[in-house]
Amino acid sequence: MKVFLVVTLYLATCISFTRSKSLRSSKTDGNLEGLEDTIVPLGDEPADYRAKRSVMRKPTALSEIMGPLSRRHARDLTEFQRSDAVYLRMRGLLSILKMLIGKEPQIEIFHYVNWDKTINIDNLFYTRPTSIFQVRRIIRAARHLGMRVRATGAGHSRSPLYVDEGNVMMDVRDLERHDGPRMQINPKNSVRNYKTLTAMTGVYEYDLNEFMVRNDVTMLSQPLNVNETMGGMVAAATHGSTWSAPTYSGYVRELRLMDSSGRLRKFTIERHPELMKAIICNLGMFGIMYDITIQVYPTLIAKVHNQFVPLGSLIYNNTALRDTVTGNFLTEISWFPFNSVTDAEAEDYKRDGTIPAAWNAKRDSIWLRSINIISEAELGGRPLEPTHFLPTNGSLSGGKEKGLLRGRGAVSVAKRVPIVSYHHLVNAFPVILPPRWGTETSAAFMLNIDNQFIRAAEALQFIVEEAENQIKANGSTPLNALLPRFFENSDCDLCPGNHDITQADDSGRTLVIDFLAPPAQYGFYPTARKFVDHFRNQKVRPHWGKRHDNIPGIIDHIKLVYGDNLDHFQKMRKLADVDPCDMFMNSYLLEIFGRSGTWCA
CATH class of the missing domain: 3.30.43.10 (Uridine Diphospho-n-acetylenolpyruvylglucosamine Reductase, domain 2)
Incomplete structure (x- = not known):
């Protein structure tokens, strides 16, 4: 005092x-x-805003x-x-x-x-x-x-x-632009022969999507929900599952931010290409992002097809996996463990926790959701539907169902989605809501996809077998949902899918192994650790925005995998002179990147 x-x-x-x-x-x-x-x-600051x-x-x-x-x-x-x-x-x-x-x-x-x-x-x-x-x-x-x-x-x-x-x-969700609207479409010009969209960093994705539909433009990929903000998706390279489209960071063409000296700065892909390799996925380390300009495309009509196929025929057949993923504009695969139990087996399980002797993971169904682009003629006058919020009761793993029957419940609610529907592309991506009962967290790791999909199949099989073994051993599962996703790499220092992290027979694409469960669920964190340990020599790396910091040695592994990219990122951050005092860092990021210099105020 x-x-x-x-x-x-x-x-x-x-x-x-x-x-x-x-x-x-x-x-x-x-x-x-x-x-x-x-x-x-x-x-000068307008009088209405000026500090007293x-x-x-x-x-x-x-x-x-x-x-x-x-x-x-x-x-x-x-x-x-x-x-x-x-x-x-x-x-x-x-x-x-x-x-x-x-x-x-x-x-x-x-x-x-x-x-x-x-x-x-x-x-x-x-x-x-x-x-x-x-x-x-x-x-x-x-x-x-x-x-x-x-x-x-x-x-x-x-x-x-x-x-x-x-x-x-x-x-930053309430920030308004001082020199323009909250969102705007920019026409083609002599520098960019395509339209762009500028939006404030705090704009929600659902507002962005509505704006794109009204203005006849589209994105080519999006995440599994519409409750993320523009800045968050760019800063951490949020991914979709479009085979030939990058993460959100890959669309960025221009970005304005405020640095630690209180200067508003503007960087563009044309004038500052090396700096932009660092800025488009900056994890918040370049400053407070203000507005972001992304490339957009003429509006597209999408046909969505939902199927349920045996896990064994897809995950254990790398040729079928490759043909399915590469043969669609977008492919989303979802597995909810233990979903193939019959009514009689479910009753036995409810009564005494019995795991059916005949059950194995290959018998389960995969929810296979594909999206392809069609023409007006193929649409044939059918109505375009709004976004479908997946009927999962606010959770992707079975809603109110308990125990292993969550998997069966998740498939049951997924089957309420229309088999075929037609949308504007930005409304075609599936959407989930935050969990309403308890918590549900996600661990996600990235691997390079080889042209034959051998690595991809091996990674998926590893997670499936970890879950199957635990279910058979003690009647519990380490994950409630496995959600592999696929996207194209980009020219970006910190993007988990980038052109500098390569493997043999590389396709230039990245596989996301994403699995969900409550954080206290038995086996969830050990499975994540086992996965990273098993695939360390294949340059596995975590999704920046998902749970991974509990894995022993993960920081040293991140340094090893990203290597020169971390050095280039820090070099660009220093060159831009956006944060010489590390104001925008935190203790975790400092462990990875180190200090820029003497801490100053």
Whole structure:
């Protein structure tokens, strides 16, 4: 309390000398020789947004308050004691932050839980700006205090990409553009012979899709839900399952962000190709993304076909697997373990947990969903339907069903989807909702696909057999759903599917092994570890946004697999001079990438 009073009195004295000034960028801004074209002039802050006052700091006093925040793993405190100590210091810092930032946006101490309740952060500073000027004020205030800032949107990530406890989480979903609409279509021009779409980083995918339909344009791939934000999908290279289309990052042609000096910066694929290799999948390390411009295509009509085929005929036949995946515009394969039990076997299971002697995974059904592009003539006047939200009761693994019968329940609800339907392409991708009962998390790992699909089949069989063995051994399953997906690689440093990570007979595509279960489900994490260990020599790498940080040695493995790409990423980050003080990093990312230099404020 004594320290806080000293600092508060000092700040109050400073306010009278600095009331008409704003927080300025520090000496660490560096120069942008050769990148002057990346600066977007913002000018003075509009009067409606302007901070009422700004202050200077006394480092020796503030360091006593900030100290416990940097000792997150102090050995002399229990977790609860440490969290309480952090909270007490944050209470003192909150008043200082509010004085630095001004009346808007509000900033509060917050307990954060992500969308599927798998990430919990005890105490952080949460703020939700509405303008680029407010973003600038938050960044400069945080930099003034030596704090870190990381953006968030819908909170779909299950990995440690969030800001560390005691620092600033900036929710970007309410941001509005200061120089244009929230979303806009850009016509072809002399540089780009295709249309582009510019959208704010916090725009939800379902709003983006509606906008594309209204404007007769489309994307070629999308994830399994529409509740993600544009910035989140780009920052972590969110994937779909389109054979000849990349992750969301692969569509980016231009991006504006605010760096740690409070400068709005613009980077384009034409003027800054090497920098864009790092920026299009930046994990939030380049700054607070503002708006993003992606390539779009003329609207397309899609025919969706749902089938249920024996697992053994597809997963254990690499030729059939290859022909199925490469023969469709998009292929989604979903397996829900134990789904082929008969009514009589299900009754026996309910009664005493009996696993039928005749059951094996090859007997189960695969839900095979394919999408292909058709012409107006092939449509033949049929109505185009809206997006189908999959009838899974808010969970992809069986809704309210219990135990192993979840698999049977999941297939049952999947069969309620029409066998054939027709859509605008952006409305054809299947959509799930967040789980309504408990939590359901996801582990996902990437492997290169060879032209013969031998590696792909081997990886799928490994997961299937792990689940089958556990079911037969003790009547439990390590996963509720296996969702392999397929996409095209891109020219990108950190994208899990990129042209620099190759294997023998490489197809230039990547397989995603994605499997779901509640995080406490027996065998879930051990299966993820076994998979990574088994395929280490095939350069397996985690999906950045999915659960993987619990796997022993994963950070060293990431460094090994990405190799020179990590060095290029850091070189580009330094060249761009977006964050010399590592304001946009967190403890997990620092373990992988290291520090840029001396921590500064």
